[in-house]
Amino acid sequence: MDSPADAVLTQLRKGVLEYCVLACLRQRPAYGLELATQLTDGRLLTSEGTLYPLLSRLRKQGLVESTWQESTSGPPRRYYQLTDLGITALAAFAETWRPFSEDVSAILKGTP
Amino acid sequence: MNTTPSAGLSHPLVVAYLDDLDRALQSADQQERVDTIAAVREHLTDALGGNAEATNEQVRAALDELGSVEQIAAEATPAAMTHTSAPPAERIREGGWVAPALLATSIVSLVIPFLGALLAIGCIVTALLLLRSGSPRRPLLHATVAVSVVTLVFTAVLAAGNLAFSTFTTEAPSVSSGSDPLPSVVVTIPSQP
Numbered sequence: 001m002d003s004p005a006d007a008v009l010t011q012l013r014k015g016v017l018e019y020c021v022l023a024c025l026r027q028r029p030a031y032g033l034e035l036a037t038q039l040t041d042g043r044l045l046t047s048e049g050t051l052y053p054l055l056s057r058l059r060k061q062g063l064v065e066s067t068w069q070e071s072t073s074g075p076p077r078r079y080y081q082l083t084d085l086g087i088t089a090l091a092a093f094a095e096t097w098r099p100f101s102e103d104v105s106a107i108l109k110g111t112p
Numbered sequence: 113m114n115t116t117p118s119a120g121l122s123h124p125l126v127v128a129y130l131d132d133l134d135r136a137l138q139s140a141d142q143q144e145r146v147d148t149i150a151a152v153r154e155h156l157t158d159a160l161g162g163n164a165e166a167t168n169e170q171v172r173a174a175l176d177e178l179g180s181v182e183q184i185a186a187e188a189t190p191a192a193m194t195h196t197s198a199p200p201a202e203r204i205r206e207g208g209w210v211a212p213a214l215l216a217t218s219i220v221s222l223v224i225p226f227l228g229a230l231l232a233i234g235c236i237v238t239a240l241l242l243l244r245s246g247s248p249r250r251p252l253l254h255a256t257v258a259v260s261v262v263t264l265v266f267t268a269v270l271a272a273g274n275l276a277f278s279t280f281t282t283e284a285p286s287v288s289s290g291s292d293p294l295p296s297v298v299v300t301i302p303s304q305p
Contacts, residue, residue: 032151033158040177047179049152053140053188056147074161078154
């Protein structure tokens with residue numbers, strides 16, 4: 001059922017997705033649906049639900065923490081935000097990712 | 113099953129979906145299972161706007177966006193993996209700074225005469241203990257033992273050299289005793305007429 005492109009995307013997501021979640025939280029805390037919508041707008045998440053096991057792992061690793069906040073439109077919402085450890089991990093990823101992706105692009109140059 | 117805050121969750125399709133999700137996550141890490149189900153419930157509460165009268169279409173659309181329970185379960189860490197993968201990772205982290213520190217100490221011991229030998233012996237003992245406990249930093253620990261052995265050899269050579277030198281210097285005076293320590297200076301003052 002999976003096309004070769006889907007298989008590649010699955011592999012690529014594995015190393016990158018958790019840092020994309022951290023990057024989404026860089027500016028301000030966000031709640032689940034908000035994060036899920038943001039990440040499925042592109043090709044980063046296969047489906048919105050796959051975000052949640054990932055968020056659980058990020059919390060367990062101490063990169064993200066959650067707090068309940070009152071909502072104007074309904075029941076209180078769980079907001080996720082970066083911890084200091086999460087900020088450091090995101091910075092390390094960004095610093096590594098840029099030269100890494102440049103190397104990949106350079107080596108793929110001319111590939112049809 | 114739920115009251116006002118998450119009334120949309122009582123829709124039969126949602127109830128069935130959450131049950132399926134719980135089953136799909138049975139073999140997942142337990143914390144991830146609990147967190148994921150709670151987060152998906154919150155997600156649906158937000159997506160359906162706490163609307164008790166959500167239509168089948170609205171509910172289906174929200175569940176489609178969430179994706180299949182199998183997709184979600186595939187993203188979760190299997191329960192068994194968290195047990196097998198954690199200890200080696202921890203061991204590498206724990207042994208992470210000890211092995212390089214030992215190697216650095218053994219190198220320092222090279223340039224400290226005599227006291228370095230004590231350091232080297234300490235390094236050898238610690239490195240051997242770590243090697244026996246199955247530390248993953250084997251090359252560094254082997255290097256530590258090698259450098260420390262070199263320190264001990266150097267110290268032994270230095271000690272032997274010192275001994276030879278001190279024997280030589282204690283015998284030395286008898287060799288030089290015959291020679292005149294300082295040549296005498298004779299100053300001749302011409303007599304005035």
